[in-house]
Amino acid sequence: MRDVGIIGIGQVPISEHWDLCLRDLGALAALRALEDAGTDRADAIFVGNMLAGELSGQENLATLIADSAGFLPIEALRIEAACAAGGAAVRAAYTAVASGAHDFVLAIGVEKMTDHLTDGITSALATAADADYEAGHGVSFVALNALLMRRYMHEYGSTHEDFAAFSINSHENAVHNPNAMYRMPITAEDYATSTVVSDPITILDSAAICDGAAALLLCPMDQAAAFPRQTIEIAASTVATDTLGLAERPDPLHWGAIDVSSHHAYEQAGLAGPADIDLYEAHDAFTIVSALSLEAAGFARRGEGVTLAREGRIAPDGDVPMSTLGGLKGRGHPIGASGVYQVLEVVQQLRGEAGPTQVKNAKVGMAQSVGGSGSVAVTHILKN
Amino acid sequence: MQLPRYHRLRRSFYRLEGTRCNRCDRLFFPGRRICPDCRSQDVEPYQFRGRGTLYSFTNVQQPPRGFGSIGPYAVGMVRLEEGPLVTSQLTDVDGVDLVIGMEVEMVTRKIQDSSEHGYIVYGYKFRPLLTGAR
Amino acid sequence: MKTERAVGIVGYGAYVPRPRLPAKRIAETWLPSSSRPLPVREKSVPGIDEDTVTMSIEAARNALSRAAIDPSELRAVWVGTESKPYAVKPTSTIVAEAIGATPNVSAADMEFACKAGSEAMQTAVAYVGSGMADYALAIGMDAAQSKPGDALEYTAAAGGAAYVFGPADRALALVEASNSYVTDTPDFFRRQHMHYPEHGHRFTGEPAYFTHIQGATQEIMSELGREAADYRWAVFHQPNPKFVHRITKLLGFTPEQVKPGMVVEEVGNTYAGSSLLGLAAVLDVAAPGDRIFFCSYGSGAGSDAFSLVATERLISMRDAAPRVRQYLSHRYEIREYGHYLRHARKIRMH
Numbered sequence: 001m002r003d004v005g006i007i008g009i010g011q012v013p014i015s016e017h018w019d020l021c022l023r024d025l026g027a028l029a030a031l032r033a034l035e036d037a038g039t040d041r042a043d044a045i046f047v048g049n050m051l052a053g054e055l056s057g058q059e060n061l062a063t064l065i066a067d068s069a070g071f072l073p074i075e076a077l078r079i080e081a082a083c084a085a086g087g088a089a090v091r092a093a094y095t096a097v098a099s100g101a102h103d104f105v106l107a108i109g110v111e112k113m114t115d116h117l118t119d120g121i122t123s124a125l126a127t128a129a130d131a132d133y134e135a136g137h138g139v140s141f142v143a144l145n146a147l148l149m150r151r152y153m154h155e156y157g158s159t160h161e162d163f164a165a166f167s168i169n170s171h172e173n174a175v176h177n178p179n180a181m182y183r184m185p186i187t188a189e190d191y192a193t194s195t196v197v198s199d200p201i202t203i204l205d206s207a208a209i210c211d212g213a214a215a216l217l218l219c220p221m222d223q224a225a226a227f228p229r230q231t232i233e234i235a236a237s238t239v240a241t242d243t244l245g246l247a248e249r250p251d252p253l254h255w256g257a258i259d260v261s262s263h264h265a266y267e268q269a270g271l272a273g274p275a276d277i278d279l280y281e282a283h284d285a286f287t288i289v290s291a292l293s294l295e296a297a298g299f300a301r302r303g304e305g306v307t308l309a310r311e312g313r314i315a316p317d318g319d320v321p322m323s324t325l326g327g328l329k330g331r332g333h334p335i336g337a338s339g340v341y342q343v344l345e346v347v348q349q350l351r352g353e354a355g356p357t358q359v360k361n362a363k364v365g366m367a368q369s370v371g372g373s374g375s376v377a378v379t380h381i382l383k384n
Numbered sequence: 385m386q387l388p389r390y391h392r393l394r395r396s397f398y399r400l401e402g403t404r405c406n407r408c409d410r411l412f413f414p415g416r417r418i419c420p421d422c423r424s425q426d427v428e429p430y431q432f433r434g435r436g437t438l439y440s441f442t443n444v445q446q447p448p449r450g451f452g453s454i455g456p457y458a459v460g461m462v463r464l465e466e467g468p469l470v471t472s473q474l475t476d477v478d479g480v481d482l483v484i485g486m487e488v489e490m491v492t493r494k495i496q497d498s499s500e501h502g503y504i505v506y507g508y509k510f511r512p513l514l515t516g517a518r
Numbered sequence: 519m520k521t522e523r524a525v526g527i528v529g530y531g532a533y534v535p536r537p538r539l540p541a542k543r544i545a546e547t548w549l550p551s552s553s554r555p556l557p558v559r560e561k562s563v564p565g566i567d568e569d570t571v572t573m574s575i576e577a578a579r580n581a582l583s584r585a586a587i588d589p590s591e592l593r594a595v596w597v598g599t600e601s602k603p604y605a606v607k608p609t610s611t612i613v614a615e616a617i618g619a620t621p622n623v624s625a626a627d628m629e630f631a632c633k634a635g636s637e638a639m640q641t642a643v644a645y646v647g648s649g650m651a652d653y654a655l656a657i658g659m660d661a662a663q664s665k666p667g668d669a670l671e672y673t674a675a676a677g678g679a680a681y682v683f684g685p686a687d688r689a690l691a692l693v694e695a696s697n698s699y700v701t702d703t704p705d706f707f708r709r710q711h712m713h714y715p716e717h718g719h720r721f722t723g724e725p726a727y728f729t730h731i732q733g734a735t736q737e738i739m740s741e742l743g744r745e746a747a748d749y750r751w752a753v754f755h756q757p758n759p760k761f762v763h764r765i766t767k768l769l770g771f772t773p774e775q776v777k778p779g780m781v782v783e784e785v786g787n788t789y790a791g792s793s794l795l796g797l798a799a800v801l802d803v804a805a806p807g808d809r810i811f812f813c814s815y816g817s818g819a820g821s822d823a824f825s826l827v828a829t830e831r832l833i834s835m836r837d838a839a840p841r842v843r844q845y846l847s848h849r850y851e852i853r854e855y856g857h858y859l860r861h862a863r864k865i866r867m868h
Contacts, residue, residue, distance in 0.1 A: 118446055119449045122446055123450070133470075136393075137473055138451035138455070138473060138496075139473070143443075147442050148440070198445060198446075247461050247471045252469070
């Protein structure tokens with residue numbers, strides 16, 4: 001296996017893009033990554049996307065994006081792992097380069113959600129869950145997370161207010177990210193009075209519907225020196241899985257896929273454990289996911305994920321900085337693209353280009369993309 | 385839900401039929417054709433009694449497409465007395481203060497009043513246990 | 519009519535949905551300045567996820583609990599109703615599948631306005647009585663339709679009951695005899711593609727309800743050589759309390775005899791479920807040896823009469839399922855007429 005690094009990043013600001021279609025979003029991000037790397041070479045692309053078939057009636061997406069970006073006839077494959085599709089695309093690009101199959105590979109994440117009304121998007125997102133036994137009963141994706149959040153509060157005696165710090169932190173950091181969707185801070189009062197979506201989950205517990213695309217150019221470390229930008233090494237790339245149905249797990253509050261993929265990643269990166277991570281871009285699609293992620297990845301004991309947030313330890317100057325450029329909540333969560341944005345933001349942090357929310361002396365960063373209700377977790381650890 | 389798919393699921397939907405692994409005795413709901421523990425395919429249908437306790441609950445304020453006519457509705461996870469946990473809609477809960485741990489029982493109700501082809505999807509839901517003996 | 523082989527009710531089960539609409543909600547919407555007395559206090563309304571199929575399934579499960587038989591022993595599942603969820607496609611096959619009675623079973627939906635359920639009972643008695651089957655399930659269930667603002671809207675309700683008929687040695691109540699009395703009387707009808715039924719106003723009383731119940735009752739009484747006083751309890755079809763009080767008096771029964779089976783005040787008229795639900799309420803309180811008189815009425819028109827005797831087994835099996843009273847107290851009041859319109863699917867979206 002060859003060591004792999006990231007030599008270019010590109011993104012489209014997350015927004016409701018009335019004028020940009022799926023193919024253009026993906027192609028624009030890809031070309032920006034090549035521009036950043038100072039090259040026009042891409043040997044293959046892996047496109048992370050979850051909903052193109054469901055929301056745009058468009059399968060065969062990777063070829064379309066390769067065509068749109070002028071990459072034909074290179075290898076182009078779409079990677080789907082529900083909400084973890086972006087992370088999975090990075091993983092696919094990584095394995096392609098590490099194995100020697102290709103030298104210069106783009107990992108692209110793209111999602112176009114805003115052409116639909118809420119019920120259509122709710123149905124589409126529910127395809128990440130068990131179609132027969134969860135979605136087939138009208139249990140929406142947000143409802144599954146709400147079931148977890150209520151159970152969490154019940155088992156650990158925490159309150160809804162305890163989760164506020166996750167959302168407040170994400171919004172505060174998003175203010176300084178020009179590519180983020182929600183560049184406005186929120187207060188504890190805003191959080192407490194937010195509209196309920198699926199009790200106890202409110203709008204301010206959840207990442208919003210949006211469009212976006214991001215891309216990374218990967219190449220072997222031994223060829224990276226020829227390019228202008230600082231190379232960020234991918235020190236670990238892991239994937240782990242769990243049951244699709246939330247109810248089929250021995251303990252729904254323990255996300256085994258995150259546990260396994262995180263701990264494999266620490267080992268692969270030669271780290272002692274989570275204490276060696278300088279920043280953690282978790283899959284904060286819902287505040288409850290942030291808490292469960294911190295616990296499963298080993299940053300907090302069971303039931304204490306919320307404590308880390310409450311004590312301010314997840315801020316850029318804390319000991320476990322999270323959502324440093326807004327996370328899914330503040331930056332936005334274009335489903336299949338989010339995993340690529342997460343890795344891209346870790347690259348920004350490790351290059352020292354994160355602006356006002358720069359984590360000081362950041363050397364090791366972790367990005368984690370989660371699909372379904374914790375049924376697949378993709379973890380990447382990056383080093384500068 | 386597509387008609388053939390609904391038909392295939394009818395026993396589990398109508399009456400909470402799952403499976404039991406004959407090699408390791410583990411019970412499954414939803415039923416599994418292959419036991420994930422021992423990979424045995426020697427499984428047989430198992431009829432759950434339909435009683436359990438509420439593990440968690442919430443309300444769906446924004447129903448997915450196809451569920452609008454019955455929404456908003458409550459959903460929950462139920463720990464069956466035989467062991468498995470089931471995710472399901474909750475019914476007959478207007479005016480009821482739902483509490484984790486409360487006793488619930490399975491009933492068969494309309495899950496979707498009208499699919500895209502006009503047929504009705506019936507299936508299990510749970511309601512607070514009717515007071516009195518059973 | 520009597521069977522070759524002695525037959526009894528071996529299991530019974532009721533169902534009444536939880537939502538209730540007070541009659542005054544209808545009155546204040548349609549007759550805001552009227553001081554006319556209301557026919558009933560309130561009526562049951564199906565929950566938003568309920569219909570004749572789902573209500574039949576629960577009643578059938580209750581009946582099977584009391585019968586203590588394996589559902590696969592049933593040789594017939596018949597649902598009498600005038601509110602089939604599908605115009606074409608049997609209600610009964612869905613019920614049979616849900617209770618685990620398929621596939622070696624006969625199944626059909628019966629339609630005879632409010633006496634469809636008792637027609638299913640007659641057929642089940644014959645099936646078992648002839649020796650064709652050991653067990654047959656008869657259900658009378660309705661989510662009754664009524665035009666918004668119509669007089670029937672105050673009473674048109676939802677609910678019913680299920681009965682497993684079987685051999686006399688397992689009976690909770692023995693069937694002594696039964697009979698049917700039918701004429702062509704156009705008192706109430708609904709044509710295909712009409713959402714709501716039409717009714718004959720005053721015509722529904724004298725030539726319809728009263729004539730047919732009297733006819734069926736007189737016939738069976740003379741066959742058995744009995745009179746009203748020979749029965750401990752009596753149950754009639756219950757379109758409203760007034761009709762029941764009058765028929766009780768006309769036939770020489772006392773208010774005490776019909777009291778335990780009178781559910782119309784609290785539930786309304788459950789159409790094909792009405793008399794069957796009343797009978798379930800009587801079985802909930804009857805003592806061994808109590809003789810029970812039952813007579814349905816269905817528009818179109820006809821009546822089925824049954825003479826029953828409660829057995830010792832009734833006492834031991836009664837608590838195997840919820841009683842009618844439990845369903846009556848399992849109640850959630852609908853506070854807005856608009857909510858009721860939505861529940862009852864009276865708002866046409868397209």
